[in-house]
Amino acid sequence: MAMHPLEQWIRRHVKAVYSPYHELLVSLHVLVNPDHHLSRLNWVRNVHQNMDREMVDQILFYGKVTEEWFFAMDCEAAFYSDSRYVEESIEKWNVISEIQFCRFILGKNYEQSTSKQSKEARDILRRPKWHQKRLYHLLQAYQKDFFARELYAVEPWLVKAVNSCNAGFQENPVETLRSIHPRFLVKEKYIQFLKARTYQFNYSELNSITILPSTFIAPHLLIDTESPDIKVDKQVIIPSSERVEETPQDLLRALKALADPTRLIMVRAMLYHPYCTQQLTEKVKLAKATVSKHLKVLEKSGLIRSERSSHYVFYRTNAYLLEMLRVDMDQFFDQPKLEKEEQN
Template sequence: MNLNKWLYKTVKVTYSPFRELICSLHVLSYPDHHTARLGWTRDMQQTMSPKLKEQLLKWGEVTNQWLYLLDYVDTVQLEESYAEEAIDQLRYLSTDDFRKCILGAKMEAPIETLTEFEQAIKTDAERMQRELSDLLFEYHQNHFSRELYRIEPWLVKAKHELMSEMETAPLSALQSIHPRFELNDSELIFYKAQTWRFRYSDLNSITIYPSTFIAPHLLVGIDTPDIVVFQHVDIPGQVEQRIGVPEDLLRMTKALADKNRLQMLQMLFYHPYCTQQLEDITGLAKATISKHLKILMEARFVYTERRGHYVFYHINKHQMEMIKVDLDQFFDQPKIVKKGDY
């Protein structure tokens, strides 16, 4: 196979205002992690009403910080010209598709295991669908549209520059998208918490979406045969802002910087324990154990589950995997910045 020829025919570069809107909501839901957008986040939060902020956070919690909506638009391969166009399409989804879009794997979970908000999405989907559509429209019209107007020229410019590079050297152009996105003679590879490998022969398309919000993430949609990759685009001011250390990364590394907390995490990795059991095993005072557990919970390494009179602590294995990803992303930042982006 002539790889450059195959890539030129298979790869598409698309500017998507709705995807950029969803990426901005992800940043608003998790601002500590996105140092390049901290200034924008503070400004945006100051202009929002308390009610709007509360609603956005609530929907962010149930949609995996809005990333489920990206999965949805990837699945339907939406190609909108305006953000309002995509919001209208979401408004008129079938209720079954809406539930799947928002709840993801929780769609099949027993109703009693869902939060009250998740239960409302499952049992009263039509009303919740209207609520989300109205919320997205309000956010776009009153807040995000101004930012989109500012960043759109840079996104369109990045799209056409990458398309131009693809015309002469497709493989080289794609290899420059992110340090943890690689291509070789037979496959493309994503390095995240685990390594994802896809043979070219198994793929129908690769779509690249320029975004000003995703760095330092490697944000990908890995549903074969159609792969999605986001390309970071710097805009004036972002390079200087990105030099900071994400607050969530600081919380995680501080939580790990203690012998007793590391020992507790090692124990909880294989079995949940209550404070009484941890007291017996470690020999530490109950107050000391509670203090350590509070720090681990603030870093999202553990979560609680009540059983009768006892509260058991469980390991959050996803967060334990994400510490590796977050460290990779932090050290990737200097590689992502490209001279001449603007």
């Protein structure tokens, strides 16, 4: 029987890879932003209890300039990311040039004008060698004191997931690829990733798809789409891990902030134009004190940002966070389905 063209393509171009270095970077992302990674909350709490304040601050600092460590993941290919030895990948941070370091750590923000860069980014550009050594020693210490212990516990599950995926890509390629994530759609001529926006790639545009099993990534659909060699993470459930029935606190804050007709109108208005308190008072026909209370709620949730201009403070909707709300909702409701598919 002739093999279906899509099955042929998957068998030739798709594979799963065990990458402990990738798992280390994703674990750092979870430490910086644990709210959505409900299956890892107990691990985060345990690490924070045992980690000294200086290391926590450094992880948060580099998390901020790397967009929660995602920029570091974008350049994994330069760090032997498919090596079984985390130390080998970390060592690369110590030998790259200062320019490479700045590009890798600042990602798309490297090309920004100085006036648009954060103070943290400006400090990295001012003292690249110092920060390069600091990050290198941070990764070494984190690997030795925290991550190595966790990797020892999860490595069998990761290796098992890699072997299972690769066997599936040979025996039942289409269904195995479709099982990676509910919002990863495998069509006859193309694949789609449903995130804040839809990413679509024809198979003819791609060289390869690499699947990276991770015990930390859930519930994200994490993809690297910057090249014709796409990387996609796959959730791996640890059977012994405790299920934490909680809701993501940042999602809850945003939904509570929007659960008011006046604040909803204000958020929509400020999405298209900045407003000061005085202007909003006229727009929503409420007292200035009432508008100020609404603004405090919205600012605390992260849905709006403020900027001073002379004697006035102008507020604008955080368009990125608003866009990500849909993704956050998808991720929260995806979780039971992800767990069910992983267990089958």
